[in-house]
Amino acid sequence: MPQTSPEPVIRARGLTKTYGAFTAVDAIDFDVAPGESFGLLGPNGAGKSTTMRMISAVSRRTAGELSVLGLDPETHGPEIRSQLGVVPQEDNLDTELTARDNLVLYGRYFGLSRAVCRERAEELLAFAQLQDKAGAKADDLSGGMKRRLTIARGLMNTPQIFMLDEPTTGLDPQARHVLWDRLFRLKEQGTTLVITTHYMDEAEQLCDRLIVVDKGSIMAEGSPAELIRRYSSREVLEVRFGSDRNAAAAEEVAAIGRLAERVEVLPDRLLVYTPDGEGALERVVERGLRPTTSLVRRSSLEDVFLRLTGRSLVD
Numbered sequence: 001m002p003q004t005s006p007e008p009v010i011r012a013r014g015l016t017k018t019y020g021a022f023t024a025v026d027a028i029d030f031d032v033a034p035g036e037s038f039g040l041l042g043p044n045g046a047g048k049s050t051t052m053r054m055i056s057a058v059s060r061r062t063a064g065e066l067s068v069l070g071l072d073p074e075t076h077g078p079e080i081r082s083q084l085g086v087v088p089q090e091d092n093l094d095t096e097l098t099a100r101d102n103l104v105l106y107g108r109y110f111g112l113s114r115a116v117c118r119e120r121a122e123e124l125l126a127f128a129q130l131q132d133k134a135g136a137k138a139d140d141l142s143g144g145m146k147r148r149l150t151i152a153r154g155l156m157n158t159p160q161i162f163m164l165d166e167p168t169t170g171l172d173p174q175a176r177h178v179l180w181d182r183l184f185r186l187k188e189q190g191t192t193l194v195i196t197t198h199y200m201d202e203a204e205q206l207c208d209r210l211i212v213v214d215k216g217s218i219m220a221e222g223s224p225a226e227l228i229r230r231y232s233s234r235e236v237l238e239v240r241f242g243s244d245r246n247a248a249a250a251e252e253v254a255a256i257g258r259l260a261e262r263v264e265v266l267p268d269r270l271l272v273y274t275p276d277g278e279g280a281l282e283r284v285v286e287r288g289l290r291p292t293t294s295l296v297r298r299s300s301l302e303d304v305f306l307r308l309t310g311r312s313l314v315d
């Protein structure tokens with residue numbers, strides 16, 4: 001029997017948003033399958049939040065088609081919003097309320113009974129590892145805890161699609177890992193996740209598939225591994241020669257035959273894209289070039305972004 005792919009839970013065709021003469025989202029096409037963890041990866045201003053707001057039925061599209069759970073956000077905003085969980089870029093908790101009351105009150109907005117809200121709040125406090133903070137004012141929680149509480153709050157209505165705008169921006173590495181672990185659990189439970197991020201490692205950790213967006217357009221689409229395969233080499237040799245020597249060294253490195261698929265010159269180092277980083281380093285050294293430091297690593301989404309846009313995504 002031919003395999004039929006499931007109906008997408010989000011379908012965008014020619015989706016566009018303009019603000020006056022400025023085009024923030026420029027005719028983008030994408031589908032999100034049920035249970036998928038889908039990412040929008042791009043720098044600040046790429047149009048990620050604007051796209052999220054159109055999906056969440058809080059901002060109207062200017063042109064194109066958009067369907068969320070089979071419904072048009074233009075005409076079915078309330079129905080769509082009741083099925084979505086939303087974690088905005090900035091935490092907007094009620095700072096004077098306790099962690100528990102933030103959850104209960106939010107559940108009440110969705111028309112859930114007080115008893116259901118209380119039960120669900122306890123479950124989600126446990127999920128967010130905040131049981132011992134249940135009675136603490138939201139304002140007194142750390143940044144990572146506030147973020148976990150915002151995530152718990154977004155799950156109060158047991159959403160079919162969970163939308164997270166830059167979930168870990170501003171958090172320290174440990175807090176980010178705790179949060180990734182929680183999101184990974186949701187993914188395992190089959191919740192569809194839509195995540196925007198400008199962190200490559202976050203996209204690699206959490207997303208089954210992603211679109212790389214820049215200036216309102218989609219530059220590439222695929223799984224992290226596919227994108228790396230398609231747009232980068234297997235390994236990258238990073239060499240530094242000192243800032244005044246990098247450009248000259250780049251020409252010499254590029255001149256070494258069959259050494260590299262591509263050489264990128266960054267202000268502080270050269271990136272040599274090659275199937276064999278150690279071998280490439282040996283040949284650089286054989287040529288009498290003496291880098292001050294060298295490092296061989298696997299290609300990452302950062303390399304994909306650099307290839308696609310000519311710019312580095314790191315702020």
Ligand SMILES: Nc1ncnc2c1ncn2[C@@H]1O[C@H](COP(=O)(O)OP(=O)(O)OP(=O)(O)O)[C@@H](O)[C@H]1O
Nearest residue numbers: 019022024042043044045046047048049050051166
């Ligand atoms: N209400 C608005 N009026 C005018 N321009 C806007 C408005 N909202 C967003 N923009 C512009 O649209 C572009 C895309 O913004 P958007 O917030 O979607 O980007 P982003 O990729 O989410 O980046 P960030 O992570 O900084 O939010 C930006 O140039 C932004 O200044």
